[in-house]
Amino acid sequence: MSVLLDISHIDMEFPTPKGPFTALRDVDLKIAQGEFVSLIGHSGCGKSTVLNVVAGLYQATRGGVILNGKEVTEPGPERAVVFQNHSLLPWLTAYQNVELAVKQVFGSSKSRAEMRDWIEHNLDLVHMSHAMHKRPGEISGGMKQRVGIARALSMQPKVLLMDEPFGALDALTRAHMQDSLMEIQAELNNTVIMITHDVDEAVLLSDRIVMMTNGPAATIGEILSVDLERPRHRLELADDPLYNQYRAKVLKFLHERHSKPDVPARKALPDKADTPVTSKPEVQEETVDNAA
Amino acid sequence: MNTTSVNTGKFYGFRLPQLDSGLVRGFIRLVALPLVGILAFLLLWSVTAQNIDTSLGKFPGPSAVLEQFDALYGEHQRSREKEQAFYERQEARNAKRVAEDPGYEPKIRAYTGKETFIDQIVTSLITVMSGFLLAVLIAIPLGIAVGLSKTLNSAVNPIIQIFKPVSPLAWLPLVTMVVSALYTTPDPIVAKSFLNSMITVTLCCLWPMVINTAVGVAGIDNDLVNVSKVLRLPALRHVQKIVLPASVPMIFTGMRLSLGVAWMVLIAAEMLAQNPGLGKFVWDEFQNGSSDSLARIMAAVLVIGFIGFLLDRGMLALQKLVSWDNTATQ
Ligand SMILES: Nc1ncnc2c1ncn2[C@@H]1O[C@H](COP(=O)(O)OP(=O)(O)OP(=O)(O)O)[C@@H](O)[C@H]1O
Ligand SMILES: [Mg+2]
Numbered sequence: 001m002s003v004l005l006d007i008s009h010i011d012m013e014f015p016t017p018k019g020p021f022t023a024l025r026d027v028d029l030k031i032a033q034g035e036f037v038s039l040i041g042h043s044g045c046g047k048s049t050v051l052n053v054v055a056g057l058y059q060a061t062r063g064g065v066i067l068n069g070k071e072v073t074e075p076g077p078e079r080a081v082v083f084q085n086h087s088l089l090p091w092l093t094a095y096q097n098v099e100l101a102v103k104q105v106f107g108s109s110k111s112r113a114e115m116r117d118w119i120e121h122n123l124d125l126v127h128m129s130h131a132m133h134k135r136p137g138e139i140s141g142g143m144k145q146r147v148g149i150a151r152a153l154s155m156q157p158k159v160l161l162m163d164e165p166f167g168a169l170d171a172l173t174r175a176h177m178q179d180s181l182m183e184i185q186a187e188l189n190n191t192v193i194m195i196t197h198d199v200d201e202a203v204l205l206s207d208r209i210v211m212m213t214n215g216p217a218a219t220i221g222e223i224l225s226v227d228l229e230r231p232r233h234r235l236e237l238a239d240d241p242l243y244n245q246y247r248a249k250v251l252k253f254l255h256e257r258h259s260k261p262d263v264p265a266r267k268a269l270p271d272k273a274d275t276p277v278t279s280k281p282e283v284q285e286e287t288v289d290n291a292a
Numbered sequence: 293m294n295t296t297s298v299n300t301g302k303f304y305g306f307r308l309p310q311l312d313s314g315l316v317r318g319f320i321r322l323v324a325l326p327l328v329g330i331l332a333f334l335l336l337w338s339v340t341a342q343n344i345d346t347s348l349g350k351f352p353g354p355s356a357v358l359e360q361f362d363a364l365y366g367e368h369q370r371s372r373e374k375e376q377a378f379y380e381r382q383e384a385r386n387a388k389r390v391a392e393d394p395g396y397e398p399k400i401r402a403y404t405g406k407e408t409f410i411d412q413i414v415t416s417l418i419t420v421m422s423g424f425l426l427a428v429l430i431a432i433p434l435g436i437a438v439g440l441s442k443t444l445n446s447a448v449n450p451i452i453q454i455f456k457p458v459s460p461l462a463w464l465p466l467v468t469m470v471v472s473a474l475y476t477t478p479d480p481i482v483a484k485s486f487l488n489s490m491i492t493v494t495l496c497c498l499w500p501m502v503i504n505t506a507v508g509v510a511g512i513d514n515d516l517v518n519v520s521k522v523l524r525l526p527a528l529r530h531v532q533k534i535v536l537p538a539s540v541p542m543i544f545t546g547m548r549l550s551l552g553v554a555w556m557v558l559i560a561a562e563m564l565a566q567n568p569g570l571g572k573f574v575w576d577e578f579q580n581g582s583s584d585s586l587a588r589i590m591a592a593v594l595v596i597g598f599i600g601f602l603l604d605r606g607m608l609a610l611q612k613l614v615s616w617d618n619t620a621t622q
Contacts, residue, residue, distance in 0.1 A: 057518055075521040087515035091537045091616035100533060104523045135616065155523075 004033040004068060004191055005054070005159055011062035012049050023049045025217040026063070029210060031159075034189040038202040040250060041212030041221075042257055047195045048084075050212075051161050054193065055081050067158060077105045080157035084164045086148040088136040094147040095132040098122055098154050105155045122154040123147070125184055142173035146180070153184065162194040166201065175234065178204060186231060199254070203246045204232060211253045221257070224249055352587035357594070360587040368408040375403045407568060409588075413595060416569035419486060420558050420603075423493025424551055431498050432543060435505025436535060445506065452499055460496035460557050464565055467491045485567035492561045497550035504549070508542025509535055537616065544611040551607055555600045570596055 012024035023046045031037055039047045052058040054065050056075035065072040067079065075081075080101075088097045098119045106115055123132045126146035136144050145165060152160055165181075166174045178201060185192060185205075196202050202209045206226050213221040226246055228237065237243040334354050344351035352360070386398035407415070438445050471487050512535060520534045562571025574592050577585040 055518075055522065057521060074524075075518070076524055077522060079522070081518070081522050083515050083518065085515060087513070087519050089516060089519070089534065089537070091540075101523055104525060137616075 002033060003030045004035075005031040005193075006066040007031075007050070007054060007063075008066060009063035010050075010053055010060040010065065012046070012053060012058065013061045022217045023215055024053075024060075025219050027219055028063075029220060029223075031191060031193070033191055036185060036190075036192045036194070036205055036207045038206040038209045039193065039195045039212060040197070040199070040202050040209055040254070041218070042214050042254065043197075045212045045215045046218040047212060048163055051081070051163050051193060051195055054159070055079050055161050057081075077101070077155040078158045080152035080155045080160055082145075082148050082152045082160070082162040082165045084167060086136070086141075086144040088144055088147055088151070090136050093133045093135050094123060094128055094139070094143075094150075095119060097136075097147055098151045101151045102154050119154065122150040125153060126150045126180060140173075142169050142177060145169060145177065149177075149181070149184075153188070153190075158191065160190045160192045162192065164195050164197065167197065174198075174201070178234075181205065182230075182232065199247055199250045200234075202250060203228075203243060204234060204237065209246075209250060211250065214257050222253055346586065348581055348586055349583050352590050356587040357590045360584060360591045363584070364409040364588065364591060368410045371405050371408045374405060378403045378405075407573075409573060409592070412568065412570050412573040413599070415486075416558060416562065416571070417599070419489045419567075419569060420493055420551075420555055423490040423558070424497050424547075424554055426490065427494045427497035427501060427550065427554075428547065430494070431501035431546075432505050435502045435543070435546075436509050436531060436539075438502065439506040439509025439539070440531075440535065445510070452502060456499040456503070460492050461560055461564060463495050464488070464492055464561055467495070468565060483568075485565070488565055489558060489561050489567045489569065493554045493558050496557045497554050500550040500553070501543070501546040504542045504546025505539060508539030508546075511542070512538045541611075541615050541617055544607070544615060548604065548607040548611065551603055552600065555596075555603055559596055 007027060007029040009026050009028045010024060011022065011026060013020040013022050015021075027046075027050055029037070039050060041047055049058065053060045054072065056065075056072050056079065059073070072079070088094075089100070092100065099115070102110075102115050102119050102122075106118065110118060120129065120132070123129050126149050128143060128146050128150060131139055131143060136147070139147075145168070149162075149165065152162075166177050169177065182205060184190070194205065203226055209224040209226060210220055211222045211224065212218050224246060228240070228243060228246075338353040338355070341351040341353035341356075382401065386400075389396050390398055434448075438448050468488050471484055471491065475484055475487060516534055516538060520530045525533060558569065559571040559574070561567065562569035563575045564571075566572055566575065570592055574589050577588045577592070
């Protein structure tokens with residue numbers, strides 16, 4: 001497993017009027033090319049913060065993010081972000097929104113005709129060709145989210161970062177979008193980090209589920225490898241005992257954290273300088289026995 | 293309301309009559325009621341006018357004002373004829389002198405008749421638009437810069453806050469003195485009085501536009517800024533593609549606001565400084581004190597109001613044309 005993205009022992013402190021607030025402490029994660037990783041955890045624990053650090057929108061106070069051997073210091077199109085609330089430019093049509101990204105990324109390498117084909121191809125991928133000349137105000141929430149995904153995909157990112165991409169959608173649209181995303185990922189073999197609150201979504205889509213402890217000073221609690229065959233079908237999986245075991249594991253983790261939200265996930269953290277990074281008692285690679 | 297009436301219409305199978313009643317209601321709301329309002333106003337006006345005696349005679353009622361509209365237009369036409377005749381005479385005279393003496397350089401003198409009511413309207417309109425456009429050219433880039441940079445905002449904000457509440461009329465004497473001191477070309481393109489009025493209008497438009505633009509720019513959705521960052525848009529493209537369109541609604545709100553105030557201020561400035569324009573017309577008529585004066589001033593008042601209304605509608609139409617959201621209403 002060759003590491004594409006190395007989130008290396010990051011701490012994140014936010015300056016606040018009441019002194020620095022430690023949102024993340026020692027978050028450490030290595031992600032391989034083509035891997036689909038979900039971040040799950042209670043609200044406010046710091047999932048978006050992790051994503052923003054990887055995106056380069058925040059600079060970690062300690063540690064760093066290494067993509068393909070190079071440290072990430074600023075945002076860039078090779079780490080495209082699908083924002084929680086789609087973030088389309090409301091004055092541009094779906095086509096123009098994707099065009100803005102494509103022109104910026106491929107303006108010098110693709111001809112006009114190639115760019116047009118590429119924009120249309122990406123909108124087609126998310127099944128938005130029929131409404132590509134509509135503005136965000138004229139399309140539904142699910143459609144907006146799809147355009148947001150098309151825009152991110154059109155940048156041909158090394159890593160696709162998605163912050164609760166389907167959070168605002170109804171169950172049916174959400175299921176559609178999850179299926180589309182699985183199709184697209186199977187086709188393009190993208191490396192994806194996705195934040196979600198939805199346990200089913202996490203198990204269905206992910207190769208690994210990263211469960212985060214509650215903040216402040218949140219970190220990675222457990223990592224669950226999901227070894228289900230791809231392509232995955234939600235209906236078949238519903239009766240799959242393995243699938244249900246994964247689900248139960250994540251649910252249990254979340255429930256345990258929820259029942260004692262006031263207890264810091266890690267108490268009395270020793271000074272990091274002399275902590276060997278390899279020995280992190282809380283972080284264990286959880287795997288479910290396939291024979292179960 | 294309309295949808296419910298159409299729905300019940302469908303339900304009972306009486307679509308046509310229902311739709312008709314909708315049309316009728318629309319007619320009443322958009323045509324009949326305003327008409328009633330205007331008629332009531334005219335009635336009230338004429339009754340009140342008859343009961344007010346001034347040193348210049350009775351206060352003018354609607355009919356007297358209408359008469360003066362006619363008279364003012366007549367004066368304008370007569371003045372135009374005179375002007376044309378003047379230029380024809382001058383041309384003929386020059387042609388004759390050139391024929392007598394081929395070395396003669398013909399002198400062209402401009403016609404210097406008194407400005408008519410319509411000339412004054414045109415002057416005021418040109419003045420307000422020039423002052424307004426100058427303000428747009430200064431205020432929008434400044435507003436964008438202030439909105440984008442917190443540092444600049446902190447630096448500029450106190451100045452804006454102090455100058456904003458100043459009536460532009462207070463600037464007028466200063467503007468007049470500065471213009472006469474600095475604008476001393478022997479062959480001026482525009483009159484000093486025009487510059488004075490125009491700069492006063494600019495000063496009055498500047499602050500609301502700067503403030504609104506800055507607020508609009510500073511209030512851009514952080515996610516949109518993040519989109520721009522992820523795309524690594526260069527600064528200029530960021531302004532062009534994200535900042536400017538995002539703040540268009542606020543910019544236009546500021547523009548509409550200031551154009552309305554500018555028009556009011558301009559008339560006052562023209563009265564105060566005796567600069568050509570509708571304000572001067574009003575002032576001249578007041579000083580003139582003939583029996584028609586009040587009716588003429590009233591005519592001017594109506595025209596000022598109507599033009600102000602048209603300017604606002606024009607801005608609104610422009611706002612609707614360029615804005616992507618639905619803030620452009622009424
Ligand atoms: N810019 C900031 N300044 C100060 N504190 C911040 C900032 N951004 C986030 N935080 C704090 O960091 C913590 C983690 O926030 P974050 O947005 O990452 O949570 P999250 O896990 O994404 O939550 P949610 O699931 O509700 O989106 C929160 O306590 C939040 O208040
Ligand atoms: Mg979040």
